[in-house]
Amino acid sequence: MxxxxxxxxxxxxxxxxxxxxxxxxxxxxxxxxxxxxxxxxxxxxxxxxxxxxxxxxxxxxxxxxxxxxxxxxxxxxxxxxxxxxxxxxxxxxxxxxxxxxxxxxxxxxxxxxxxxxxxxxxxxxxxxxxxxxxxxxxxxxxxxxxxxxxxxxxxxxxxxxxxxxxxxxxxxxxxxxxxxxxxxxxxxxxxxxxxxxxxxxxxxxxxxxxxxxxxxxxxxxxxxxxxxxxxxxxxDASRRRALLHVLRERLCEHHIELPPIGRHPLFDSVSHAGARALVDLHQLGRRMLGRSSISDGVPYALAE
Ligand SMILES: [Fe+2]
Incomplete structure (x- = not known):
């Protein structure tokens, strides 16, 4: 239907x-x-x-x-x-x-x-x-x-x-x-x-x-x-926004302050690409070690 x-x-x-x-x-x-x-x-x-x-x-x-x-x-x-x-x-x-x-x-x-x-x-x-x-x-x-x-x-x-x-x-x-x-x-x-x-x-x-x-x-x-x-x-856009927020939080813990999301679109794009690559690498590493790796891009939310 x-x-x-x-x-x-x-x-x-x-x-x-x-x-x-x-x-x-x-x-x-x-x-x-x-x-x-x-x-x-x-x-x-x-x-x-x-x-x-x-x-x-x-x-x-x-x-x-x-x-x-x-x-x-x-x-x-x-x-x-x-x-x-x-x-x-x-x-x-x-x-x-x-x-x-x-x-x-x-x-x-x-x-x-x-x-x-x-x-x-x-x-x-x-x-x-x-x-x-x-x-x-x-x-x-x-x-x-x-x-x-x-x-x-x-x-x-x-x-x-x-x-x-x-x-x-x-x-x-x-x-x-x-x-x-x-x-x-x-x-x-x-x-x-x-x-x-x-x-x-x-x-x-x-x-x-x-x-x-x-x-x-x-x-x-x-x-x-x-x-x-x-x-x-x-x-795609909400996952991108969430990852940018998380990146800001992680860098803030190391006293690195990023500009607000959306103020500099090119900077957002570059920092998102870097963060995405790190997340993908981390997940690949877990899979290679035989550990579970769950993407936020799966069709359904996980009932955690
Ligand atoms: Fe709510």
Whole structure:
């Protein structure tokens, strides 16, 4: 079956992979996104580490790396999903592309947009899917991600605050680089004053938002329980941007300061080529020693 371009609506004429923009979708009635199927998925994932949850006391300033410990949800995955309206919990079903059934759903969504994305941002890879099931008035803490993201609201309402991918007043280049290098969010710190400079989206069913790599975001759930799906991916350009950030971070550790990414395109090209060659050499060395070597250019994200 071919891709269904009508599944996801974006203003493709003005689409810019580095600009936040609204999305509409037609996934609300999809059988795999109904609560009975999500409970069944939750049961399968409960045996793995692919569920992530915390309680409704966590606020915008919680650290995503520690919030499951500092604000634990003591109910089981199944119980939380079945009673989400009263559970006072935020739950994420992670890396659903690792589930053979849900992998087809991730592909259905991303295949629908790939021809349009490819025109301006080729090399789609590292596909992943994430399903968020949240009690009323829970908060997704302030954070950044390592991919381009399409956040799609299925049920309930939420307010999404998003900041530009290069807004260094909200998250410094150093904090972005540290996150991309070490996967740690300790330098991504929330301040209430940030709200004034956010792009704000009031999402209901059928609505969504596209967020480029490292766009800071924070979400507040409305008066009812919420179900949302996000699909994420990388491209040639997002992998290049991430590697440039990591290069800056590594050199910064040796007190070598590089200019901000994008200020000198030729310098970026030369430094990226050098960094890419080093990464490729490192991976080749690992393969020659019989060790595993995982590229960020593989088709699907790894459920690490
Ligand atoms: Fe996110």
């Amino acid at each position: 071919g891709a269904d371009a009508s599944l996801i609506e974006v203003d493709w004429a003005s689409f810019d992979p580095w600009r936040i923009q609204p999305v509409r979708h037609a996934l609300g009635e999809h059988p795999l996104l109904q609560i009975d199927q999500l409970v069944a998925l939750g049961k399968r994932l409960e045996r793995t580490d692919q569920t992530f949850s915390f309680n409704s006391d966590a606020g915008a300033d919680a650290d995503f790396n520690t919030v499951a410990r500092t604000h634990p949800n003591r109910n089981s995955t199944t119980d939380t999903l079945q009673r989400i309206s009263e559970a006072k919990a935020w739950m994420l079903l992670r890396h659903v592309q690792a589930d053979p059934v849900y992998c087809t759903l991730v592909d259905t969504v991303l295949d629908a947009i790939k021809p349009q994305v490819d025109r301006v941002d080729p090399g789609m890879c590292y596909r992943a899917g994430w399903i968020f099931v949240s009690s009323p008035h829970t908060v997704t803490p302030f954070h950044i991600d390592r991919n381009h993201v399409l956040l799609l609201q299925l049920c309930g309402t939420k307010t999404v605050y998003v900041w530009d991918a290069d807004d260094v007043e909200v998250v410094s280049d150093h904090a972005r680089a540290h996150f991309l290098d070490c996967h740690q969010l300790d330098l991504v710190q929330w301040h209430e004053a940030f709200r004034a400079r956010a792009h704000v989206f009031e999402l209901g069913p059928g609505m969504g938002v596209y967020m480029p790599l490292t766009s800071p975001h924070m979400v507040e759930i409305g008066d009812g329980a919420s179900v949302a799906m996000s699909v994420s991916y990388n491209t």
